[in-house]
Amino acid sequence: MAEKIILSVKDIVKTYPGVVAIDHVSFDVREGEVHALIGENGAGKSTLIKTLSGAITPDSGSITINGKTFDSFTPALAKEQGISVIYQEFTLVPGISAAENVFLGEKTKPGLFVDIKERECRTQELFDQMGIKLDPSQKIRDLSPAMQQIVEIAKAISKNVKLLIMDEPTAPLTTNEVTTLFRIIHDLKERGVTIIFISHRLEELFEVADRVTVMRDGQYVGTRNIADIDRQQLIAMMAGREMKESYPSRKTAIGEEVLRVEHLTGNGDKDISFTLHKGEILGFAGLVGAGRTELMRVIYGANPVESGKIFLHGKEVKIRSCGDAIRHGIGYIPEDRKNQGVFLRNTIKWNTIVNDIPGYSKGLFVDTKAEQRVAEEYRARFNIRTPSLEQKVNNLSGGNQQKVVIAKTLAAKSSIIIFDEPTRGIDVSAKQEIYKLMNELVATGHSIIMVSSDMPELLGMSDRIVVIAEGCKNGEVEKADFDQNYILDLASGGKVKGAC
Structure with missing residues (x-):
């Protein structure tokens, strides 16, 4: 039947x-x-x-x-x-x-x-x-x-x-x-x-x-x-072709310290310390609600620091707003790209340059040729699939929207980039493009913090992994010691190896 x-x-x-x-x-x-x-x-x-x-x-x-x-x-x-x-x-x-x-x-x-x-x-x-x-x-x-x-x-x-x-x-x-x-x-x-x-x-x-x-x-x-x-x-x-899910190899030398967070408390997180180095991808693991995104929002100035210190290149800085973070070269690619990462009803070109409009101005006038040139450079560099830079972002696929968010961040001259769930809701092909781009960024001197709930992604892309549990740092794992079960145990509140 x-x-x-x-x-x-x-x-x-x-x-x-x-x-x-x-x-x-x-x-x-x-x-x-x-x-x-x-x-x-x-x-x-x-x-x-x-x-x-x-x-x-x-x-x-x-x-x-x-x-x-x-x-x-x-x-x-x-x-x-x-x-x-x-x-x-x-x-x-x-x-x-x-x-x-x-x-x-x-x-x-x-x-x-x-x-x-x-x-x-x-x-x-x-x-x-x-x-x-x-x-x-x-x-x-x-x-x-x-x-x-x-x-x-x-x-x-x-x-x-x-x-x-x-x-x-x-x-x-x-x-x-x-x-x-x-x-x-x-x-x-x-x-x-x-x-x-x-x-x-x-x-x-x-x-x-x-x-x-x-x-x-x-x-x-x-x-x-x-x-x-x-x-x-x-x-x-x-x-439409054979494609294996994999993480592109990277041989970037990790350099000097670029960011240091000491005993940072705010937005529900407590007493968190870590460092980030030039050319490094630092992963952040934890269960949903552990406080990873909350921590990133404090570092980016979206939520206030209650106590603790943030150092950039060895000097203490005060980050009281997102504008402060951008001026200090910190960019943020949020988990919720549609509501927080892009202006959906504006064009690709406008989204690309919006974080650094003064940089495209001559006195009282906007240099539209410079805007067009920069937006076109990022469109080509990131292979943003669109018939025109005047296309509104809400007409793009999720993967292409994510590329626009990254372009917006880099066009503002960010050297430290926070990727919060960088490949959530995008397909295998687009993931590979994002991974390749992240490797290119660290190879050219950028540093990346990557929050991800995808364990294979964390293990495949990170140089080190910081584990957050219930708003606190519960461990830090070097590349040579990566172990999925151990990291999941730490994320669930388990003890660090060797702890009493």
Whole structure:
């Protein structure tokens, strides 16, 4: 007996000025399966999702859902057909409770007033179904990314979702949280919910997916049973060529000390000391919430120093703002590139030079030729894929957005660069470009601090690793002593080797 098809897209086309985002894409999704959708950044996945959710209208093609065929969707129509999307950037309202978010916009009881207690009871029932301990009255802003993810899923379930699309759902989660999410996905599947699962973490697909569809350059490449394909074959389908996941070798001599942090306290971190040297990539390991990003924000001046000292090239400096950090040659490439790293609605050129506008000015006038020249140099150097420097950054893929953030940082003449989760949410090919670029930077005299939750990345790219646990430094590991289990033990609060 043939498997029932719940979703069929046929010859979907979507173009933007100078870009074909989706080029005659067709594929089917079976009812009750977990169907992975993968591809490099810029492959067209996000555009396809927005087409299915009704956020954008395709130029041509059709969507068949539950046996009904449509030329296009509206958000209301997608909702009516049981389609729900959980995007990378959550759509929750931070200042209200989990229960209010789950039923936001819904009339749950007759009358003029919302019955909050009734919403909390119904939300508690949903959490109980999911096997999750979470107070429905808690405000979203007080929840971890994992719990916010749970609220998004509960919101979808409350609307009798038939097709749930999850865009990079594991990106902000710890290993234990990913295990919980996969259990929930399994439970949803058992209840007949169909899931389209998008992830750049290929190992996850073999745990959770039944089939996988690959896109490349806006086109459909193929669909395979997950049991019939291996990791390297998937990578080859995505890239259109054989590509091995690896970390490029580096033979850069590590030089003198460029940064020293002594007993630094602030933003939840306590009494942290470390050094960074010229030509070095210093990794920072720790569990999500350990305080790594919080520490980087203090060093960059985004949060105040409560006590302790920062030295640059042997001299103590006071960094009270991000502007101070930039003037001292410290650049920051944040974890959340969309909200903190770039100005999405501005052009590539404007983003590239924005941190050093005075450097492109002559008196009262801006040197537009210099701006254009510098922006073009970085576009070529970093292979930013765009038809024009006047393209707005929100039209770029995640990997190309990350390159713009790096260009912005380097154009401000930063010599010390903090990379916070440098490859989160970008594909294998773009990762290789970022790794190569990091090696080029340290080879030309820059120094890098790299925060990463990807253990192979930390081990493959770092010269030393500092481990943070619960806001404190809990160890420092030299390259010769790198051991994944030992570092994970330190990140979990274990003792340093040789400690009492």
